[in-house]
Amino acid sequence: MRFFEMLLIVFNIFLFGWFIFAKNKSQRQLLIGFGISAIITLLHGVIEGMRWQMIPAYTMTVVPLVILASRLKSKPEERVAIKASSVKRITLTALAVIYSSVAVALPLILPVFTFEKPTGSYKIGTVTYDWRDNQREETLTPESGDKRELMVQIWYPADATAEGEGVKYHSNADVFAKAYGSMMNLPKLLFTTFGYVKTHAIENARISNQESTYPVLIFSHGFSGHKNQNTFQIEQLVSHGYIVVGIDHTYNSMVSVFPDGRVANLISDDSDSVAQLNQTNEIWVEDAKFVLDQVEKLAKADPDHRFTGRMDMQNIGMFGHSFGGAATTQMVMEDSRIKAAINMDGVPYGKRSISVGGLKKPFMMMTADESTDNSDFGGFIETIMTKNNDAAHNKNYWMKFKNMTHYGFSDSHLLSPLYEKLEGVDIREAHRLINDYSLDFFNHYIKQQPFKLLEQTIGDHPKFTLQTN
The missing domain is CATH 3.40.50.1820 (Alpha/Beta hydrolase fold, catalytic domain)
Structure with missing residues (x-):
């Protein structure tokens, strides 16, 4: 797995977990986190080149932004209801684990492999x-x-x-x-x-x-x-x-x-x-x-x-x-x-x-x-x-x-x-x-x-x- 691919996946999984489980997270913190994810994605695309095996990882950058946007539009009482729903949280956690596993597995199963550095002097x-x-x-x-x-x-x-x-x-x-x-x-x-x-x-x-x-x-x-x-x-x-x-x-x-x-x-x-x-x-x-x-x-x-x-x-x-x-x-x-x-x-x-x-x-x-x-x-x-x-x-x-x-x-x-x-x-x-x-x-x-x-x-x-x- 290439450097920015690995960095993007690890950061997104961490961000995803924080998004689900962390308490008292501000909208500003969320925006900073997702902004960093977007920057890593951009660097990966420019330096390494984007490939289809990374689609789950790219989605991990986009979907939370959509969720955040929908939360910003919701009324305060609706946000409280979302927080109180343990079933929804469990479901979301399970889906996050499954999706994160796929995001990690695809680039590992079909990696951009490298040739070992030749040992000669030329x-x-x-x-x-x-x-x-x-x-x-x-x-x-x-x-x-x-x-x-x-x-x-x-x-x-x-x-x-x-x-x-x-x-x-x-x-x-x-x-x-x-x-x-x-x-x-x-x-x-x-x-x-x-x-x-x-x-x-x-x-x-x-x-x-x-x-x-x-x-x-x-x-x-x-x-x-x-x-x-x-x-x-x-x-x-x-x-x-x-x-x-x-x-x-x-x-x-x-x-x-x-x-x-x-x-x-x-x-x-x-x-x-x-x-x-x-x-x-x-x-x-x-x-x-x-x-x-x-x-x-x-x-x-x-x-x-x-x-x-x-x-x-x-x-x-x-x-x-x-x-x-x-x-x-x-x-x-x-x-x-x-x-x-x-x-x-x-x-x-x-x-x-x-x-x-x-x-x-x-x-x-x-x-x-x-x-x-x-x-x-x-x-x-x-x-x-x-x-x-x-x-x-x-x-x-x-x-x-x-x-x-x-x-x-x-x-x-x-x-x-x-x-x-x-x-x-x-x-x-x-x-x-x-x-x-x-x-x-x-x-x-x-x-x-x-x-x-x-x-x-x-x-x-x-x-x-x-x-x-």
């Missing part, structure tokens, strides 16, 4: 691109001649003097709220909270000169996800000196919004077969290769002069969630530019089989305990852990999270604490573990730094089990 900058691959036809639309077009967001270490407000999690909040609602068959209103969430990234900030170049990590979201669905993880990596490139896989993402206002909604096929999913995976792999090509161009000659000579294209990693994890696994085998990768709960799809030759590169698998109950998934992980031709230099790791869900690897569970209650997941703790071990893995295999966690914590732990080959 501030975070971000910029977004609209890239069209003129060499590929768009196969997911009926129109012939369409070319594959992708929205891409890049996060990078920003200069220490960079100032500005963190960009919104979703700049097109209404479009995304509608997309969330449509995907989950729930009212759009439940997802408007995302529109108030802000990140730590400053748009178009100057890149930091603390290091001459920064290694690059590619991020691929889950099916029906979006390029910034792992902001909790992306910001942490960037704060420690990485450039992260997030891809929206158009028509397979929740929704893609292009600069000219065009909206590409999710196209889902309920009859998806393994063959179809393998074909879709290939499209995602080609997306990643194309984006890497574009990133190489930026590194050589950025028209905005931001990334020219600042990207370490000799040290590139990749990570992905779910279907994006599957695309990441394929990229490790297909693209020599990828040096190391992390797959977060992604089942095996794609044209290349891991069982033939292994991965031959450092690889980390993160899974939820519920996912590995699937025998096919378990077999896939077993293959990863055994098929590596050079385990001395290219080790594989498997980190199995206990009491974890598939979507716990993304930002989605931050929407409401109900997820944690229903699923039994401590999502903040899970995110910290994901961040710590992702950073340690990439620091070693991309930045050539000594391990601080991975090799030191092999074995079983209360929150996870870690294995290596």
Whole structure:
């Protein structure tokens, strides 16, 4: 709950109780109290933005004013009668308790959540691109001649003097709220909270000169996800000196919004077969290769002069969630530019089989305990852990999270604490573990730094089990 939201609710509940129970309260005192409530409401609206979850709290500001106004118009003998009515007072008290509970519960159940402050020394900058691959036809639309077009967001270490407000999690909040609602068959209103969430990234900030170049990590979201669905993880990596490139896989993402206002909604096929999913995976792999090509161009000659000579294209990693994890696994085998990768709960799809030759590169698998109950998934992980031709230099790791869900690897569970209650997941703790071990893995295999966690914590732990080959 945001500061002025909390202040407004607490003050209004106190004011409401005082209005009902206090004796010898003057009209002047009442007007001052309700005036303060109105000022807090105004500050909340201007600074934080008003939202529907706070309607009961807003009403707590207005209704007592109406009651006060009616009392001012009533005759003295009528006021005495009102005071003498114990039944009316009990009824009013009960309604006040119920209403106050609702006013508190709604903002808590659907809070404007915040991302934890990244632990690295770098501030975070971000910029977004609209890239069209003129060499590929768009196969997911009926129109012939369409070319594959992708929205891409890049996060990078920003200069220490960079100032500005963190960009919104979703700049097109209404479009995304509608997309969330449509995907989950729930009212759009439940997802408007995302529109108030802000990140730590400053748009178009100057890149930091603390290091001459920064290694690059590619991020691929889950099916029906979006390029910034792992902001909790992306910001942490960037704060420690990485450039992260997030891809929206158009028509397979929740929704893609292009600069000219065009909206590409999710196209889902309920009859998806393994063959179809393998074909879709290939499209995602080609997306990643194309984006890497574009990133190489930026590194050589950025028209905005931001990334020219600042990207370490000799040290590139990749990570992905779910279907994006599957695309990441394929990229490790297909693209020599990828040096190391992390797959977060992604089942095996794609044209290349891991069982033939292994991965031959450092690889980390993160899974939820519920996912590995699937025998096919378990077999896939077993293959990863055994098929590596050079385990001395290219080790594989498997980190199995206990009491974890598939979507716990993304930002989605931050929407409401109900997820944690229903699923039994401590999502903040899970995110910290994901961040710590992702950073340690990439620091070693991309930045050539000594391990601080991975090799030191092999074995079983209360929150996870870690294995290596």
